[in-house]
Amino acid sequence: MLRVTFLGTSGAVPTVERAPSALHVNREGDEFLFDCGEGTQRQMMRFGTGFGVSHLFVTHLHGDHVLGIPGLVQSLDFNDREEPLAIHGPPGSKRHLTDLVHAAGHDPGFPVTVREVRPGGVALDRAEYEIRTFETAHRTSSVGYALVEDDRKGRFDREKAEEELEIPPGPAYGKLHEGESVELDDGRVVDPDQVVGPPRPGRRVVYTGDTRPVEATVEAAEDADLLVHDATFLHEASDRARETAHSTAREAGQIAARAGASRLALTHLSSRYAGRAHELEREAGEAFDGEVLYPDDGTRIEVPYPDADGE
Structure with a gap:
């Protein structure tokens, strides 16, 4: 399971329907939050x-x-939490984030660590995936994040193993799938590449936060399964987008197209477009042939493996 839940999709000014920025990601039970606008705990x-x-x-x-x-x-x-919480932020953010953790003199009863991350690094390294950082362009120190899974093992061709190579079912199958050669009772040696296909790509979810369209996003979102990109304005307000260091829906579509992403989710909607989300979807779709989404608060997206049809 890789599930993305949009908790807040508004721009700087919330509306009755949309809360400030927050995105929840659940990857096989590992849960992450990207940004935490006002009222996120209620969302x-x-x-x-x-x-x-x-x-x-x-x-x-x-x-x-x-x-x-x-x-x-x-x-x-x-809620009597005991598990630690790690907060990651862009360069220069540690003191301010620490102040927010202890706002109004509150001293959490569970461990909270705050660390700064720099673009082009790895914020979180796990056995099967990383959360990488990339450069964004806003009016302050900023960074984007990409959850990138490792390649998965190739498919094991059981039919070939049994019928063509006459390998008896059993431990040999597991060893071959793990990349080990095996010697059979008749003396033959079977190598993994004889029965295991090429590695299969993992999934990639990219979140920009607020940004102008930048080359670093194209690189971070290469072949992404889901790109969540700032789309604060329509093209008609492109001057305002440049002034405030945001992107238009068209620019978000152009970035997604250049990156070869599969799906594009537009977020950070200016309150001036309340009730007009379809216009941003249409504008992004004119630049991007993939699936364009303009999520509401509460929208959930399941991100399948790129080769899910062959599972």
């Missing part, structure tokens, strides 16, 4: 994500992306 309850997040990844320090941190930390504390 987590409302949309059923639970409070099992272990890492919070902050793109930048503007209020609509971080003012939910005090409420989240205190809600976790009131």
